[in-house]
Amino acid sequence: MVETDIPEISLEKLQAGDREAFARLVDVTSGHVYRIALQILGDDQDAEDVLQETYIKAYRSLPGFEGRSSLTTWLYRIAVNEALMIVRKRKPQTISVEANTSFDAEAESESLQIVDFCCLPEGELLSSESRAFLDQAIQNLPDTLRVVFVMRDIEGLSIQETADSLGLSESNVKTRLLRARLRLRQELSAYFSGKVQEEIHR
């Protein structure tokens, strides 16, 4: 039996159209797929549409799956592409996922905010208000950076897996990841700066 990267799921069974194996694949992976879609799109209904469409496409495409990437990476790639299609429909002018990849240290360093918010109490950093801000900050990232940050830092994929699931080179993923992280750091610094001042004067 050819095992997939998910224990106890046989690729042969999946490719032969075995419904039980497919149901198991759906059960094991659907949480991840849904969260990826939700983080990219920020909308429950759109995320559910992506979830359903991902497995409909996956079922049809499974016989042609050649195992060049792992099964889960392949599945995430379908999901990301579905999610990006919705993003493009919303904003037809949006730039391609391939574009805008360089890192400009000059520009990035120009207005770096220096607010040491690490010192804030956990309760403050993890409050529901802060969480809502964290979520919003992700949605404010350009799509090209958001997808990389979601796969790598939220879903915990490696650089290589992120690259495979997005069809990008590893160096491209690294550059985007750095830009996404720096941008979020900027947003959080601005957000927490008032609270840091309050702490100091307390």
Add this chain to the structure above:
Amino acid sequence: MSEHVHTPQCKQLLGSLSEYIDGDLQAELCAQLEEHLKDCDNCRVVVNTLRKTIELYEQTPEPDLPQDVRKRLFFKLELDDYLKKE
């Protein structure tokens, strides 16, 4: 709130920060960066808050797939026979 006063070295290091935080930076560059951090308070804040930013996102609780969403997915895929009662 202060803004970063940076030397050319700070800018050069900015491009390596992600790999540094992930522990993937080449030993030589890593040593250079740490040497710089000893003397540069601002860069230290940038590194620490960047690391904290990533940690905060990693700590965000991952919501489970809502039961109703799961159910509709299984029906859509005609897998409802395999819906376990939970």
